[in-house]
Amino acid sequence: MGTGVGKAIAHLLVSFPDTARVYITDLNRETARATARTINISMRHSEKKCVGTDFNAEKDSLHDFLRLFPEISVIISALPAKYSSALAASAIECGRHFLDIGGIVAVTKNLMLLDREARAKRVSVISGNGxxxxxxxxxxxxxxxxxxxxxxxxxxxxxxxxxxxxxxxxxxxxxxxxxxxxxxxxxxxxxxxxxxxxxxxxxxxxxxxxxxxxxxxxxxxxxxxxxxxxxxxxxxxxxxxxxxxxxxxxxxxxxxxxxxxxxxxxxxxxxxxxxxxxxxxxxxxxxxxxxxxxxxxxxxxxxxxxxxxxxxxxxxxxxxLERTTGFSVAIMARLAALSETKLGAAAPDCALGLKGxxxxxxxxxxxxxxxxxxxxxx
Missing domain, CATH: 3.30.360.10 (Dihydrodipicolinate Reductase; domain 2)
Known part of the structure; x- marks a missing residue:
């Protein structure tokens, strides 16, 4: 979610052979589509592995979004940190892993409070990636x-x-x-x-x-x-x-x-x-x-x-800065999708074991x- 550093996240995600599809969102649908088109061209994906669409974190429902795209297994927020708590709670309810680009103590502590709910849904909530x-x-x-x-x-x-x-x-x-x-x-x-x-x-x-x-x-x-x-x-x-x-x-x-x-x-x-x-x-x-x-x-x-x-x-x-931040997030997202991350809520260093x-x-x-x-x- 987000086409700022989000485009770097999507860029690496589409390069992984086990990635089926990446959806990148923006307030403006055309901006998202243009970003997806650029990624597909640069990565030479004629099958449009990256898809752009619109999403407004203040108005739109993540539940409705996931009903449109049920194949999504990981939600990544590259939006301002103020949206993380609500998005994470919705992702858990929908049984999806959630990652954000955090670093703000209050936001991360709020997400850690979702540990029990995330465990019950057998998903990972990982805050502070990048x-x-x-x-x-x-x-x-x-x-x-x-x-x-x-x-x-x-x-x-x-x-x-x-x-x-x-x-x-x-x-x-x-x-x-x-x-x-x-x-x-x-x-x-x-x-x-x-x-x-x-x-x-x-x-x-x-x-x-x-x-x-x-x-x-x-x-x-x-x-x-x-x-x-x-x-x-x-x-x-x-x-x-x-x-x-x-x-x-x-x-x-x-x-x-x-x-x-x-x-x-x-x-x-x-x-x-x-x-x-x-x-x-x-x-x-x-x-x-x-x-x-x-x-x-x-x-x-x-x-x-x-x-x-x-x-x-x-x-x-x-x-x-986009590469080092976005690629770090993409690597963690892939590990979450492959069930290599700890279930529940955790910071990145606590979400991975030694093998991870x-x-x-x-x-x-x-x-x-x-x-x-x-x-x-x-």
């Missing part, structure tokens, strides 16, 4: 499975223009709501074993990213704490992790440019300062690093990390540059 918290948290959980005692986990991630321009050095996002959450919401973090709320832009500093050295400012970026980990800090706490948080990267100048923008008038104030939306003329890149510190006998014994790097795809016209995580990683590596690094201190 690059982060989705893939980022799956990687974090993998480290916990692999190593005996993970003491600290830090995630650093961001999507930025390849050729940034002042004043903010940041492009118009596909969801303004998401940018406002990053800039304005307090972030739950795990610090010294306790959950606390951190202000946005706290723990700020400059870091050098080797993968970005050929783009701008010799690869030096701002990194600062933002919301977007959903309920992950509480999950990490149950596994004995002492410190866990996520920092977002932007090109230098972003923090100074947004620090005085009011939450009440956020969109109106920030829009004139942003670069145009990502396109072939204004390509983007995405970088994410998940790092774990492993302890032994009270001392730091090793450090492990996974790093993902992606660029705007000129062939498909998909931005790096392996399948997820195997598919992810087909589409992105992913580097593994391990350093032992013993």
């Amino acid at each position: 690059l982060m918290p989705g893939t980022g948290m799956i990687w974090a959980k993998l480290f916990i499975y692999i190593f005996d005692l993970v003491k600290n986990i830090w995630i650093t991630v961001g999507g930025v223009p390849q050729n940034p321009k002042p004043p903010l050095f940041y492009g118009l996002p596909f969801a303004m709501e998401s940018l406002q959450h990053l800039c304005c919401d307090q972030a739950p973090i795990l610090e010294r074993g306790a959950i606390r709320m951190a202000n946005p832009f706290s723990y700020a500093g400059l870091i050098k990213v080797p993968e970005l050295k050929n783009f701008f400012n010799n690869g030096e970026v701002e990194a600062f704490i933002t919301a977007g980990t959903s309920i992950a800090p509480w999950t990490m706490q149950t596994f004995g992790v002492q410190n866990f948080w996520k920092r977002t990267i932007c090109w230098p100048g972003f923090m100074k440019g947004v620090e005085n923008i009011s939450p009440e008038n956020f969109e109106n104030e920030i829009k004139p300062l942003l670069m145009p939306a990502t396109s072939a003329d204004n390509p983007d890149l995405v970088w994410m690093k998940v790092e774990a510190q492993i302890a032994k006998e009270g001392r730091l014994a090793a450090r492990a990390s996974l790093t993902l790097f992606d660029l705007f795809d000129e062939k498909t016209g998909l931005s790096a 995580m392996g399948d997820y990683m195997e598919e992810l590596q087909k589409h992105f540059s992913i580097a593994w690094k391990y350093q032992s201190f013993t």
Whole structure:
């Protein structure tokens, strides 16, 4: 549902040989049909494997929609998070799996309350899919499975223009709501074993990213704490992790440019300062690093990390942010359709067992540059 990042989700879904049909929706039927037509042409599907139709989350009934298309087994919401709770409840009633692109604590907690109903209907409700918290948290959980005692986990991630321009050095996002959450919401973090709320832009500093050295400012970026980990800090706490948080990267100048923008008038104030939306003329890149510190006998014994790097795809016209977000969602949706996800309501890292995580990683590596690094201190 949604033709923004939804087109990237549909793009990968139609490429899977076991996908029979993908329906992509928009408020405007012609927009949905045009998006589906573009996907079919780019994927060379003459049988129209992707179909576009209209759906209004505020007015239309999901029950009625599924009566028209009863073959649908998974509902994916790429709509604003405010629609997730109602859509998830309807999907459960209809016996369908449900996924959203979340990361907002209140929304995810509401969906977790649907666990009993989802189990009774033998479906999965998975909230917070995408690059982060989705893939980022799956990687974090993998480290916990692999190593005996993970003491600290830090995630650093961001999507930025390849050729940034002042004043903010940041492009118009596909969801303004998401940018406002990053800039304005307090972030739950795990610090010294306790959950606390951190202000946005706290723990700020400059870091050098080797993968970005050929783009701008010799690869030096701002990194600062933002919301977007959903309920992950509480999950990490149950596994004995002492410190866990996520920092977002932007090109230098972003923090100074947004620090005085009011939450009440956020969109109106920030829009004139942003670069145009990502396109072939204004390509983007995405970088994410998940790092774990492993302890032994009270001392730091090793450090492990996974790093993902992606660029705007000129062939498909998909931005790096659309690809990394949408493809992550599509992979999880396929696993749900194949009954490889936990029944009930869960965050992505809790929806998969070790085998499912392996399948997820195997598919992810087909589409992105992913580097593994391990350093032992013993």
